Amino acid sequence: MSEALKRQAAAMALSEVRPGMRLGLGTGSTARHFVDLLGEKVAAGLDVICVPTSEATARQAQELNIPLSDLDTLDRLDLTVDGADEIDPGLNLIKGGGGALLREKIVAAASDAMVVIADASKCVEALGRFPLPIEVNRFGLGATRHAIEQVLTHHGAQGGLKLRGEEAGNPFVTDGGHLILDAFFGRISQPEALSSDLLNIPGVVQHGLFLKMCSKAYVATPNGVEELKRQ
Numbered sequence: 001m002s003e004a005l006k007r008q009a010a011a012m013a014l015s016e017v018r019p020g021m022r023l024g025l026g027t028g029s030t031a032r033h034f035v036d037l038l039g040e041k042v043a044a045g046l047d048v049i050c051v052p053t054s055e056a057t058a059r060q061a062q063e064l065n066i067p068l069s070d071l072d073t074l075d076r077l078d079l080t081v082d083g084a085d086e087i088d089p090g091l092n093l094i095k096g097g098g099g100a101l102l103r104e105k106i107v108a109a110a111s112d113a114m115v116v117i118a119d120a121s122k123c124v125e126a127l128g129r130f131p132l133p134i135e136v137n138r139f140g141l142g143a144t145r146h147a148i149e150q151v152l153t154h155h156g157a158q159g160g161l162k163l164r165g166e167e168a169g170n171p172f173v174t175d176g177g178h179l180i181l182d183a184f185f186g187r188i189s190q191p192e193a194l195s196s197d198l199l200n201i202p203g204v205v206q207h208g209l210f211l212k213m214c215s216k217a218y219v220a221t222p223n224g225v226e227e228l229k230r231q
């Protein structure tokens with residue numbers, strides 16, 4: 001998607017921001033546009049307080065003088081704006097392509113509303129074309145990987161499991177110090193059951209299925225930005 005379209009989706013989400021709001025700031029190239037536009041509003045006097053979902057977003061927000069806090073100081077947020085890797089018709093998501101899924105999910109769960117900004121290429125009939133990121137503890141990686149592979153087989157995954165960064169000899173490490181295994185499904189037919197099966201594995205910290213968390217999506221197309229609401 002062009003950067004211009006990402007920015008249009010971000011601008012629509014910005015129109016939901018009101019003075020005094022406590023905001024969650026997402027991670028990724030689309031969320032980056034939102035933070036950028038928010039920075040302009042803050043410079044013009046908008047009063048908000050924000051919790052970033054990654055160290056990268058925190059750095060960007062600091063450069064823009066956006067006031068930051070955390071979920072120890074603020075236990076609830078009004079709104080989180082974030083990107084997504086896949087969006088299904090019920091606004092269930094796959095997230096974590098950028099590796100920030102754990103903090104993104106904690107922040108979204110602490111928010112009264114989660115708004116997603118994306119382009120139409122992220123919309124799918126069923127989740128699973130995009131590899132599902134699974135964040136795992138480093139300890140016991142082999143055993144955790146084996147247990148996840150069994151869950152993949154049970155759920156009819158069409159591909160295997162890859163440790164992110166392994167091929168380059170440099171495994172990706174999340175902000176929380178964990179690793180990411182990307183699971184290739186093709187199509188996820190039972191997302192709720194898959195979610196609980198994965199979370200039942202002790203070494204799994206979290207996964208990138210965001211089920212019934214997103215209330216609205218602004219989806220940018222060359223013909224304008226579409227607003228999708230969860231029914």
Ligand SMILES: O=C(CO)[C@H](O)[C@H](O)COP(=O)(O)O
Nearest residue numbers: 028029030083096097098100
């Ligand atoms: O989940 C994410 C990061 O963990 C991102 O929101 C997701 O990968 C979308 O990123 P982009 O806007 O760059 O396509």
